[in-house]
Amino acid sequence: xxxxxxxxxxxxxxxxxxxxxxxxxxxxxxxxxxxxxxxxxxxxxxxxxxxxxxxxxxxxxxxxxxxxxxxxxxxxxxxxxxxxxxxxxxxxxxxxxxxxxxxxxxxxxxxxxxxxxxxxxxxxxxxxxxxxxxxxxxxxxxxxxxxxxxxxxxxxxxxxxxxxxxxxxxxxxxxxxxxxxxxxxxxxxxxxxxxxxxxxxxxxxxxxxxxxxxxxxxxxxxxxxxxxxxxxxxxxxxxxxxxxxxxxxxxxxxxxxxxxxxxxxxxxxxxxxxxxxxxxxxxxxxxxxxxxxxxxxxxxxxxxxxxxxxxxxxxxxxxxxxxxxxxxxxxxxxxxxxxxxxxxxxxxxxxxxxxxxxxxxxxxxxxxxxxxxxxxxxxxxxxxxxxxxxxxxxxxxxxxxxxxxxxxxxxxxxxxxxxxxxxxxxxxxxxxxxxxxxxxxxxxxxxxxxxxxxxxxxxx
Amino acid sequence: xxxxxxxxxxxxxxxxxxxxxxxxxxxxxxxxxxxxxxxxxxxxxxxxxxxxxxxxxxxxxxxxxxxxxxxxxxxxxxxxxxxxxxxxxxxxxxxxxxxxxxxxxxxxxxxxxxxxxxxxxxxxxxxxxxxxxxxxxxxxxxxxxxxxxxxxxxxxxxxxxxxxxxxxxxxxxxxxxxxxxxxxxxxxxxxxxxxxxxxxxxxxxxxxxxxxxxxxxxxxxxxxxxxxxxxxxxxxxxxxxxxxxxxxxxxxxxxxxxxxxxxxxxxxxxxxxxxxxxxxxxxxxxxxxxxxxxxxxxxxxxxxxxxxxxxxxxxxxxxxxxxxxxxxxxxxxxxxxxxxxxxxxxxxxxxxxxxxxxxxxxxxxxxxxxxxxxxxxxxxxxxxxxxxxxxxxxxxxxxxxxxxxxxxxxxxxxxxxxxxx
Numbered sequence: 089x090x091x092x093x094x095x096x097x098x099x100x101x102x103x104x105x106x107x108x109x110x111x112x113x114x115x116x117x118x119x120x121x122x123x124x125x126x127x128x129x130x131x132x133x134x135x136x137x138x139x140x141x142x143x144x145x146x147x148x149x150x151x152x153x154x155x156x157x158x159x160x161x162x163x164x165x166x167x168x169x170x171x172x173x174x175x176x177x178x179x180x181x182x183x184x185x186x187x188x189x190x191x192x193x194x195x196x197x198x199x200x201x202x203x204x205x206x207x208x209x210x211x212x213x214x215x216x217x218x219x220x221x222x223x224x225x226x227x228x229x230x231x232x233x234x235x236x237x238x239x240x241x242x243x244x245x246x247x248x249x250x251x252x253x254x255x256x257x258x259x260x261x262x263x264x265x266x267x268x269x270x271x272x273x274x275x276x277x278x279x280x281x282x283x284x285x286x287x288x289x290x291x292x293x294x295x296x297x298x299x300x301x302x303x304x305x306x307x308x309x310x311x312x313x314x315x316x317x318x319x320x321x322x323x324x325x326x327x328x329x330x331x332x333x334x335x336x337x338x339x340x341x342x343x344x345x346x347x348x349x350x351x352x353x354x355x356x357x358x359x360x361x362x363x364x365x366x367x368x369x370x371x372x373x374x375x376x377x378x379x380x381x382x383x384x385x386x387x388x389x390x391x392x393x394x395x396x397x398x399x400x401x402x403x404x405x406x407x408x409x410x411x412x413x414x415x416x417x418x419x420x421x422x423x424x425x426x427x428x429x430x431x432x433x434x435x436x437x438x439x440x441x442x443x444x445x446x447x448x449x450x451x452x453x454x455x456x457x458x459x460x461x462x463x464x465x466x467x468x469x470x471x472x473x474x475x476x477x478x479x480x481x482x483x484x485x486x487x488x489x490x491x492x493x494x495x496x497x498x499x500x501x502x503x504x505x506x507x508x509x510x511x512x513x514x515x516x517x518x519x520x521x522x523x524x525x526x527x528x529x530x531x532x533x534x535x536x537x538x539x540x541x542x543x544x545x546x547x548x
Numbered sequence: 549x550x551x552x553x554x555x556x557x558x559x560x561x562x563x564x565x566x567x568x569x570x571x572x573x574x575x576x577x578x579x580x581x582x583x584x585x586x587x588x589x590x591x592x593x594x595x596x597x598x599x600x601x602x603x604x605x606x607x608x609x610x611x612x613x614x615x616x617x618x619x620x621x622x623x624x625x626x627x628x629x630x631x632x633x634x635x636x637x638x639x640x641x642x643x644x645x646x647x648x649x650x651x652x653x654x655x656x657x658x659x660x661x662x663x664x665x666x667x668x669x670x671x672x673x674x675x676x677x678x679x680x681x682x683x684x685x686x687x688x689x690x691x692x693x694x695x696x697x698x699x700x701x702x703x704x705x706x707x708x709x710x711x712x713x714x715x716x717x718x719x720x721x722x723x724x725x726x727x728x729x730x731x732x733x734x735x736x737x738x739x740x741x742x743x744x745x746x747x748x749x750x751x752x753x754x755x756x757x758x759x760x761x762x763x764x765x766x767x768x769x770x771x772x773x774x775x776x777x778x779x780x781x782x783x784x785x786x787x788x789x790x791x792x793x794x795x796x797x798x799x800x801x802x803x804x805x806x807x808x809x810x811x812x813x814x815x816x817x818x819x820x821x822x823x824x825x826x827x828x829x830x831x832x833x834x835x836x837x838x839x840x841x842x843x844x845x846x847x848x849x850x851x852x853x854x855x856x857x858x859x860x861x862x863x864x865x866x867x868x869x870x871x872x873x874x875x876x877x878x879x880x881x882x883x884x885x886x887x888x889x890x891x892x893x894x895x896x897x898x899x900x901x902x903x904x905x906x907x908x909x910x911x912x913x914x915x916x917x918x919x920x921x922x923x924x925x926x927x928x929x930x931x932x933x934x935x936x937x938x939x940x941x942x943x944x945x946x947x948x949x950x951x952x953x954x955x956x957x958x959x960x961x962x963x964x965x966x967x968x969x
Contacts, residue, residue, distance in 0.1 A: 168938040188940050188948070298959055356951065363944045 121255055122213060129209070129262035130202055136272045137198050146273040150486050153446035154383045155181045155310065158197070158274035161190055173365060175373035178383070182276055183309050184361040184370050189279075201271050204282040205262060208454075211285040213258040215292045216461055219430055220250045222292075245464055253460050261457035265483075270450035277450030280309050284316075284454060288433060291320045294327045300349035308357050311378055312440040315415055318422045319436060321346050323429035332426055379411060381445045386504055388486065389447040390512060393505040414443040424527075431526055434458045438519040442512050449483075452515065462522055469521045475514050482511035627741040627782040630891040631734060632657045632667045635716060637748030637757045639673035639708075644687070644828040645819050647675040649747040649789055649835040651697040652689045656842040657743065660890030668719055668734055670706035672748075672758055682826055689831050689839060705732050713763045720744075721774045738779035743787070743888045747835065750790030752813055753798075769799040776802040783876070785888040789834045791816040794870040806876045806883070808856065810834030811867035818866050833865045847890050853880035 136142060145151055146158060154160070164180030164187060167173070174180040174187065193200050227245060261267055270277050287302035299320055306313035321343060322332060330338045361370060377383070384392045391410060398406060417439050425432040434455055441451035466472070485507045492499035634657070636650035654669055676687050676698045687698040706715060718724050719734050736742055748755055754762040775781050786807040788796050793809030800807060810817040810832065819829035820836045831839070837860035845851055857871050857880070873880050 171938075188944070191938070191940060295959060297955070301955055360944060360947055360951075363947065364940055366941070 118217075118255060122210070122258060125255065125259055125262060126206055126209065129205065129268075132263075132268060133202050133205070133271050134198075136268065142272055145269055148269075148273070148487070149386055149490070150388050150449055151269045151273045152275045153277075153387050153448050154385060155378065155446050156275040156277045156280075156448060156450070158276070161186065161276065162194070165190060165194060173367065173369050175365075175369040181374055181377045183374055184364040185305075185308070185357070186276060186279070188364060197274055201274050201278050204278045205267060205271050208278070208282045208285040209258040209262045211282070211289040212261055212457055213254045215285070215289040216257045216458075217254040218289075218292045219461070220253055224250060249464065253463065256460035256463075257457055260460055261453065264453045264456060266449035266453035266456070270448065270453060275448060275450055276309075277448050280306065281450060281454045283309065284313060284437070287313075287316070287320070291323055291433075292430070294324065296324055296346060297349055299324065300346055301353050304350055304353040304357060308354060308361075310444070311375060312414055312444050315418045315436050315440065316433060317346075317350065318418050319429040319432035322422060322426055322432065326429065378445055380407060381410075383446075386490075386501065386508075387446055387448065388508050388511060389445065390443070390508065391445050393501060393508075396501070410443070411445070414440060425523075428526060431462070431523070434461075435519050435523060438515065442515050455519070459522075462526065465522055465526060471517065471521065475517050475521070478510060478514040479518075482507050482514065486511075626739065627887065628739040628896075629736070630662050630666060630741050630743070630888065631736045632662050632743040632745070632889075633670075633719060633734060634667065634743075634745045635670040635711065635747070637672055637711060637746065637755060639758055641673075641675070641678055641680045642828055643673070643748070644675050644826070645831050646747045646749075647671055647673060648687050648689050648697060648831050650745065651687050651702065652695075652831070652835060652839040653745045653787075653842075654702070655697050655699065656839065656845075657889055660842075660845065660886060661847055662889075662891040664701075664703045665731070666891065667703070668705050668732065669703065670711045670716065670719075671704050671708075672711040673708065680827075688823065688826065689836070703731070709758065711758065713757050713761050713767075716757070716763065717767065717771050720771045720780075722778065722780060734780070736780050739782050740780070741888055742781045742784045744784065745787045745789075746796070747789040747832065750788070750792060750796065752792045753795045755788070755790055755796060765796045765799045768796060769801055772800060772805060773802045776804075783878075783883075783887070787838075789817060789832050789838075793817060797872050800872070800875055803875055804877055805872075806853065806880065807872040809870045810860070810865065812870050815867040834860050834867075834869060837864055842885075842889065845885050845889065847886060849884070849886060851885045853883045853885070856885060 136145075152158070160180050161182060164174030164182070167176070167179065168187065168191075189200075190197065224245065224247060267278075283302055283306045287299060287306055290298035290302055303313060303316060303320060306316070324346070325332055325339065325342055328342070330336075330342050333339055362368060381391050381395060384396045386392050394406060394410070395403065418436065421432055421435055421439075425435070437451075437455035437458075441447050441455060444451065486504075489499055489503045489507055493501060493504055632654075634650050634654050636646045638646045650669070650671060654667065657667060658664070675681060676685050685698065686696045689695045689697045706719075719732070722734060724733055734742070746755060748757070750756060753765045755768075756762050772784065772786075775784070781804070783804045784806070786797060786800075786805060788808070789810040790796070792811060792813050792815065794812045797805075797807035797809060798813075811834075818833050820831045820833045822829045841856070841859045853873075857869075860869055862868050876883075
């Protein structure tokens with residue numbers, strides 16, 4: 089109840105002035121702290137780039153994976169200069185557009201990755217700001233329609249609380265050690281994050297075409313953002329006031345439009361990639377590699393240990409099981425969370441970063457940046473201490489057990505995989521808990537809650 | 549006198565020829581198959597008289613024929629020295645029996661005459677001085693401590709971690725670093741009969757060394773081929789006592805190899821009996837019965853390989869021992885056990901006198917050797933590779949930027965176009 093600027097009159101809540109003026113005020117006022125934050129982040133990254141830690145970090149398996157490693161990009165470009173397709177052999181697993189990009193900027197790679205981080209942060213900042221505006225507007229309408237019972241005052245958000253959230257989001261992303269490590273290692277995960285952040289920004293802004301195009305770029309680079317189609321469609325439909333109802337024609341028409349744009353741009357991108365190198369080599373190298381997981385270098389994911397000890401006979405079956413696991417949660421989650429599509433995006437990002445075939449800490453950093461958006465739920469989360477301790481402990485234990493396994497020889501892969509499992513369990517716990525509280529919060533907004541009825545009766 | 553002697557000589561040697569009497573001009577303990585004292589006396593007599601008759605052309609022709617026939621029979625094995633390479637490949641206390649196996653073969657081989665200088669003994673672990681051995685400095689092969697195969701004069705050449713696949717193959721092929729002492733080398737030549745005995749844990753096509761590496765049957769066959777090509781053996785007897793041991797000799801392809809194994813592919817070789825005082829199994833079955841068989845062999849024994857193949861039938865061994873003789877040029881029935889397990893030294897008699905007084909003539913160099921340049925190395929290393937830069941195709945750049953522009957104008961509206969045009 090503390091910090092609420094509203095006041096009670098006749099058992100009804102009143103809030104002062106409309107948020108749109110405040111919104112513009114926010115934009116002007118927040119530019120300076122944001123710039124400061126960006127400068128700080130760039131300084132940290134530049135300092136780390138100059139130090140000797142850069143090479144050390146670039147070869148850590150938690151930070152780079154066979155898909156995202158910078159070493160492989162350089163190798164691929166070198167192969168291209170020698171006249172050989174970069175996809176020959178098991179070296180390069182990134183898309184041809186990355187080849188095109190880095191062909192010109194390979195000397196300025198550090199600046200490129202820092203720029204990618206900056207773009208991600210700014211995109212997330214503006215996206216969350218816009219989202220907060222809409223949330224606040226929705227809340228205002230709901231308040232005026234008397235949909236909130238009195239005992240849920242704690243969950244009402246005020247402009248003052250939400251003032252700093254976008255900056256916090258940008259800060260969470262830029263100053264996250266995971267992001268910094270990912271940037272210093274020059275992992276192409278940073279570029280992927282930038283594209284996903286731009287997708288989120290364009291979705292929240294309501295631009296269907298840009299949203300489809302950025303999603304297509306993200307999917308083109310790694311297949312898993314495909315699952316973000318559903319929340320994007322849900323959000324855009326709600327923004328355009330199309331009812332999310334299977335029986336309505338407008339629903340299917342919108343879906344058809346979006347999918348057409350999405351698939352069309354995907355098709356165009358794939359054909360364009362063909363024209364870059366003149367061959368379809370990149371398809372098995374990029375998509376075949378992501379889906380069939382031939383490289384079993386240990387990472388923070390779940391695939392390597394299983395597939396290292398699996399018999400060939402069952403490999404296809406378990407491959408299907410593991411890959412379906414990523415896509416499986418989309419439909420149930422969309423059904424459950426159709427009122428909260430941005431939260432759905434957050435959940436999907438978490439699911440992707442846990443269950444994808446070659447996760448790195450860069451993927452985790454992206455969804456962790458969203459945590460401040462639902463900070464009003466923190467009070468109600470259980471096991472916060474436990475989960476955060478587990479995450480912290482696992483993050484520190486990863487390099488320790490790696491050293492013990494590979495260099496000292498006194499541990500083995502089981503130790504490392506145990507920490508991986510624990511890390512992923514903590515990750516699963518984290519959005520899961522937030523989801524629980526969000527659902528409880530959403531229950532209070534439904535017009536059918538019994539408390540509200542009694543309240544209405546009281547007021548008349 | 550001379551003609552009488554000549555006639556007698558001729559007759560006796562004909563007789564000897566016909567009766568298949570094996571003669572040894574030095575070893576009088578050899579039993580004659582048909583005891584013919586008369587023949588024996590005449591032979592003695594001829595030995596003493598022969599040098600007097602050397603210059604007779606007829607006699608020399610007879611003698612050469614004689615030396616070919618009886619010497620041919622006597623020297624039918626063709627070897628002049630014996631070597632043994634005995635390897636135990638497993639470590640740890642519970643593999644006591646493998647060390648006991650190897651040491652019992654070592655003991656037999658030494659007893660039958662092969663000296664330590666001609667034995668390369670490789671033991672992967674030390675059982676006699678293992679701290680778990682309740683009877684230190686002993687390795688028993690039979691329960692109730694009947695037979696201590698360790699003895700007082702065991703010379704182990706490769707011990708502990710020195711027993712590796714690499715060292716084993718280097719010993720066989722002779723490719724050792726120059727600093728290797730003679731006791732660690734197999735200095736065999738093309739008249740050596742070599743006995744190779746391997747024991748340890750094995751599987752289908754491999755033998756495990758030290759619990760960390762393996763030697764495959766292909767590698768072994770290739771090592772033997774190297775030995776053949778370098779003329780490092782005359783004949784080779786290969787005995788292996790492991791699980792699925794027959795798989796190890798499946799790939800042999802060099803001549804003059806005979807192989808024995810304790811079990812067929814798909815079978816396990818089993819251990820014999822545990823000793824409750826020591827707490828481990830003391831021997832493997834096959835080697836136990838092999839040791840029993842060898843205890844009955846003495847240097848003058850006439851037992852041949854067919855008897856060795858009968859050692860440890862399935863009733864005793866539970867596994868089926870196997871053998872391979874198709875690469876061996878002689879008939880196994882004519883191969884003595886002592887040809888491989890013992891060191892019966894034979895000397896060739898020659899009737900020719902070698903003149904050692906003349907100086908050795910230098911072989912003239914017919915032509916100068918020179919190295920032919922196959923690769924123009926100097927050209928290659930000094931030539932810098934041409935840097936061919938790859939450029940993305942123009943169509944791609946055009947297509948990409950057109951799309952980007954289209955999206956830009958779609959998003960921000962066509963009115964911006966007016967600012968450009």
